[in-house]
Amino acid sequence: MDAGTTAYRQATALTMEGVHHSFGNQPAVREVDLDIAPGEVVCLLGPSGCGKTTLLRIAAGLEVLQRGRVTLDGGEIAVPKGRHVPPEKRNVGLAFQDSALFPHLTVLENVTFGLKGQPAHQRRERAMTLLEQLGMAAYAESYPHMLSGGQQQRVALARALAPAPQLMLLDEPFSSLDARLRDRIRDDTLHVLKKVGAATLLVTHDPEEAMFMADRIALMREGSIVQVGTPRELYCAPCDPFVVAFFGEVNEIQGVVRDGRVQTPVGPVEAGWLPEGSQALVMIRPEALRITEHFDPAPEHRYSHVVMAKLLGRSSLLHICAHGEDGREAHLHARVPGVFLPAEGQRIDIHLDLSQVFVFPSTVAGTGT
Numbered sequence: 001m002d003a004g005t006t007a008y009r010q011a012t013a014l015t016m017e018g019v020h021h022s023f024g025n026q027p028a029v030r031e032v033d034l035d036i037a038p039g040e041v042v043c044l045l046g047p048s049g050c051g052k053t054t055l056l057r058i059a060a061g062l063e064v065l066q067r068g069r070v071t072l073d074g075g076e077i078a079v080p081k082g083r084h085v086p087p088e089k090r091n092v093g094l095a096f097q098d099s100a101l102f103p104h105l106t107v108l109e110n111v112t113f114g115l116k117g118q119p120a121h122q123r124r125e126r127a128m129t130l131l132e133q134l135g136m137a138a139y140a141e142s143y144p145h146m147l148s149g150g151q152q153q154r155v156a157l158a159r160a161l162a163p164a165p166q167l168m169l170l171d172e173p174f175s176s177l178d179a180r181l182r183d184r185i186r187d188d189t190l191h192v193l194k195k196v197g198a199a200t201l202l203v204t205h206d207p208e209e210a211m212f213m214a215d216r217i218a219l220m221r222e223g224s225i226v227q228v229g230t231p232r233e234l235y236c237a238p239c240d241p242f243v244v245a246f247f248g249e250v251n252e253i254q255g256v257v258r259d260g261r262v263q264t265p266v267g268p269v270e271a272g273w274l275p276e277g278s279q280a281l282v283m284i285r286p287e288a289l290r291i292t293e294h295f296d297p298a299p300e301h302r303y304s305h306v307v308m309a310k311l312l313g314r315s316s317l318l319h320i321c322a323h324g325e326d327g328r329e330a331h332l333h334a335r336v337p338g339v340f341l342p343a344e345g346q347r348i349d350i351h352l353d354l355s356q357v358f359v360f361p362s363t364v365a366g367t368g369t
């Protein structure tokens, strides 16, 4: 290890190297490498059962490490069949979907609970500062049963943050809240995390939440990290079709690479490094289809047209029949901003925003040619 690597290691709040974990003979986490810098929010994102919670529980010390290495602020906290620093000695703050507060303690007492070895006035001051930042100062003397689910979750976050942990570990902390409340609480949480500078590992299955909260996202599938990077990197430079599809509905078209391009009913797309004559999968996000109404009355043999238009609120979803120059047709979904509801059968012109179009080798032979 060179000096640069050593300095980097010391600068990480959490490092996980080659972490592997099985339940019985069923692997839940496979050879995962992940690090979190001080003050950085990293989201573990992925479908149900992909191993997110298991990885977080290993970081917390709630699961004993089976294989790999875990360090916190450069110090080793878990080695297989060796060192296992228990959760309460790790200086990590934990909050879960159903973080239970102590029912017999007030909000303030709940938050000061973990603050040992400080004078009472300092503990109170620290707790009140966090409760204020999370909009809960007025409830300091209330008991948990007097609070809504969202308010309880704010108190649970304040309690986890109170000892100023090196690392916050949050497992789906907003998922039990209704949509509007969730938006507010996660906004407040993000601001508090950034204000106190806590390194954070947050588990979520919601891609929008991950993009909202994360400096970096680690997208998991079947126990492995598929891609890790900034939200922009994952959304705009996805490494495989799973990553594209995980961030929302996508139009898929099969084709063959000819002259470095793949023909689609909405125009040619550069095939990148794919070999000539190979099968390709073209993935087009609905917002990549720019639609304009076509009013030219000149008769045309075939044309692209609207099949159905639905208002979704901030955007409209158009079901379109795209008709390519080569005679191929495809049923596609286009998402356009605002209220844009052309009539059924309306002729349209379609332009592609190539920054939201991705081409991968196809494993499906013989389709779409």
Ligand SMILES: Nc1ncnc2c1ncn2[C@@H]1O[C@H](COP(=O)(O)OP(=O)(O)OP(=O)(O)O)[C@@H](O)[C@H]1O
Pocket (backbone or CB within 6 Å): 023, 027, 028, 046, 047, 048, 049, 050, 051, 052, 053, 054, 055, 205
């Ligand atoms: N205590 C356990 N005993 C046996 N198998 C387990 C245990 N905990 C998790 N698993 C299995 O390990 C795999 C990963 O589970 P994990 O809870 O880490 O996934 P997840 O991505 O957090 O899922 P979710 O989003 O549904 O919470 C799953 O197949 C799960 O059934």
